[in-house]
Amino acid sequence: xxxxxxxxxxxxxxxxxxxxxLPNYVLFLIFALLSILAGRYTPILVSWIIHRxxxxxxxxxxxxxxxxLQKAFKFAGTLILLSFSLAWLRExxxxxxxxLPFTDLAVTVSVAWLASRLFRQFVxxxxxxxxxxxxxxxxxxxxxxxxxxxxxxGFIAVVAFAQSQEVNLVGLLASFGIGGIAIxxxxxxTLEQLLGTIVLYLDRPFIPGEYIRLxxxxxxxxxxxxxxxxxxxxxxxxxxxxxxxxxxxxWEIENVTRGKKVMVLLYLxxxxxxxxxxxxxxxxxxTESTNALFGIDPGSTNITLIxxxxxxxxxARVTFFILGSSENSIQLRKRLLELANEKxxxxxxAYGINFKMNEPTIYVDSPITI
Numbered sequence: 001x002x003x004x005x006x007x008x009x010x011x012x013x014x015x016x017x018x019x020x021x022l023p024n025y026v027l028f029l030i031f032a033l034l035s036i037l038a039g040r041y042t043p044i045l046v047s048w049i050i051h052r053x054x055x056x057x058x059x060x061x062x063x064x065x066x067x068x069l070q071k072a073f074k075f076a077g078t079l080i081l082l083s084f085s086l087a088w089l090r091e092x093x094x095x096x097x098x099x100l101p102f103t104d105l106a107v108t109v110s111v112a113w114l115a116s117r118l119f120r121q122f123v124x125x126x127x128x129x130x131x132x133x134x135x136x137x138x139x140x141x142x143x144x145x146x147x148x149x150x151x152x153x154g155f156i157a158v159v160a161f162a163q164s165q166e167v168n169l170v171g172l173l174a175s176f177g178i179g180g181i182a183i184x185x186x187x188x189x190t191l192e193q194l195l196g197t198i199v200l201y202l203d204r205p206f207i208p209g210e211y212i213r214l215x216x217x218x219x220x221x222x223x224x225x226x227x228x229x230x231x232x233x234x235x236x237x238x239x240x241x242x243x244x245x246x247x248x249x250x251w252e253i254e255n256v257t258r259g260k261k262v263m264v265l266l267y268l269x270x271x272x273x274x275x276x277x278x279x280x281x282x283x284x285x286x287t288e289s290t291n292a293l294f295g296i297d298p299g300s301t302n303i304t305l306i307x308x309x310x311x312x313x314x315x316a317r318v319t320f321f322i323l324g325s326s327e328n329s330i331q332l333r334k335r336l337l338e339l340a341n342e343k344x345x346x347x348x349x350a351y352g353i354n355f356k357m358n359e360p361t362i363y364v365d366s367p368i369t370i
Contacts (some may be wrong), residue, residue: 039078196246
């Protein structure tokens with residue numbers, strides 16, 4: 001079923017329901033139900049728009065950006081259609097005014113969340129290539145840029161929701177600013193703690209459950225991060241250490257838990273028995289391609305070539321370690337590894353060495369021993 005057929009069916013249903021002269025509250029319930037059903041086709045609508053304006057790259061864009069986020073698109077599309085259905089309740093001001101703020105908030109949050117996930121997917125798929133075209137090395141700055149984009153999306157969402165509720169956000173902030181000067185002097189220490197808390201939650205150098213070491217050689221497990229302070233259960237005495245968040249934000253903290261590595265196992269099956277020259281070439285290409293990646297443990301690449309005399313084939317087992325400070329960081333390195341696999345394939349094929357890379361790549365967590 002294409003988009004035109006869907007549009008025609010929706011139009012026919014709309015005309016039929018409207019011809020029944022039903023009360024508006026019944027029409028609202030009907031169209032709310034239809035919105036839930038029609039929201040499932042949001043990805044199809046987006047796909048049609050993409051193919052309409054980008055014929056050559058439409059399928060690639062859909063497969064890379066839209067398809068992985070189908071649930072988010074369906075959810076946001078359903079809420080947007082539900083907000084339109086609310087128009088049938090205008091003759092019931094009490095109910096309409098009660099439901100409108102909640103509906104607007106749900107739509108704003110869902111669209112902001114979709115925009116955030118969409119930008120993240122774009123960075124994962126296209127951002128690395130764009131950075132390399134500019135002649136820059138891919139590093140953690142890409143994740144910082146992603147965080148800044150999320151902050152901007154959140155700010156736009158707050159402003160949009162305030163405007164929908166006819167709230168003068170600029171005037172409200174200005175009034176807070178005038179009174180904030182007096183409050184800043186009266187509660188300087190408290191504000192300092194709150195700012196430290198904001199820094200810890202945005203930068204997330206540690207989270208509850210992780211083991212950290214402080215500059216004063218205190219080693220312990222983070223139990224909680226409160227509005228004012230962080231609570232750490234010391235390892236030796238099992239006592240509870242309470243440190244102000246402003247202090248934690250300024251300290252150089254060693255996060256022991258995030259010292260883990262992720263071991264990567266690649267298997268390459270060659271269609272022939274490799275000669276010594278070909279073996280050396282395979283090892284050189286794989287080593288150069290993996291060691292050049294940002295976030296790969298230097299010198300950890302190990303290549304084992306296993307010949308099979310019966311089948312006259314050779315299997316290469318490649319192992320190395322990925323380093324990362326967070327889940328997003330690990331995901332970025334996995335994406336870089338996928339690009340490295342493509343690079344290895346092109347180089348070996350250029351030398352006439354045919355092989356098959358087994359999928360999927362195996363990732364094994366290797367946590368640090370505490």
